[in-house]
Amino acid sequence: MTIFSTLDILGTIAFVISGSLSAMNRKLDLFGIFIIAFVTSIGGGTIRDILIGNTPVSWMQNTTTIYLIGGVTIFSIIFRNKLDYLKGSIFLFDTIGLGVFTIMGVETGINAGLDPIVSVALGATTGCFGGVVRDILCNEIPVIFRKEIYATASIAGGFCFMILYTFKIDENIIYISTALLIILIRLLVVKYKIALPLFTIRS
Numbered sequence: 001m002t003i004f005s006t007l008d009i010l011g012t013i014a015f016v017i018s019g020s021l022s023a024m025n026r027k028l029d030l031f032g033i034f035i036i037a038f039v040t041s042i043g044g045g046t047i048r049d050i051l052i053g054n055t056p057v058s059w060m061q062n063t064t065t066i067y068l069i070g071g072v073t074i075f076s077i078i079f080r081n082k083l084d085y086l087k088g089s090i091f092l093f094d095t096i097g098l099g100v101f102t103i104m105g106v107e108t109g110i111n112a113g114l115d116p117i118v119s120v121a122l123g124a125t126t127g128c129f130g131g132v133v134r135d136i137l138c139n140e141i142p143v144i145f146r147k148e149i150y151a152t153a154s155i156a157g158g159f160c161f162m163i164l165y166t167f168k169i170d171e172n173i174i175y176i177s178t179a180l181l182i183i184l185i186r187l188l189v190v191k192y193k194i195a196l197p198l199f200t201i202r203s
Helices: 003-025 030-051 064-078 080-085 089-111 116-137 151-166 171-191
Strands: none
Touching: 003 030, 003 064, 003 080, 003 089, 003 116, 003 171, 030 064, 030 089, 030 116, 064 080, 089 116, 089 151, 089 171, 116 151, 151 171
16 A cells, blocks of 8 residues: 555545534534535545546445445444544544645646646645535535635645655655645644634624
């Protein structure tokens, strides 16, 4: 198993748990929980694959992903109370998924021969848009559109990846450094309540 496939599994698990917990907090039924878990985990990757013309998209080519999502969703339902005891569990798993999928998106862009800026954008798309779809279906304003720093952390991680890649740093160090930077930014943002400025129109 390659590092890339390992990251894919870890990111998928993290986002499935995040989506499942969000759905259960919204008191959705069993079908609703599976749908939210599914779109949270594959939403960003699906958009990424469509943008670069990689069709059928990755989860359609590898049905193991579907079984993994189903299994982790059932796990989340069974152990929902234990997971709920973890302070900020949705935030934790969502942040892990953001870091891992950002890495995958940037590397996919590099492998496709895209410009570095486009690769960073592809990383942010992969990392963020599963959560966007999840929030919309749960009738919430997506987190990337609120004042909380989310997509910015993903973009910062993407640039970190590209800089280290340019200097031909070992890929393991690139993966770890990028993921840790994104997670660190998210933790600091929440701890110190750091936010982007809001702009309103006066009536």
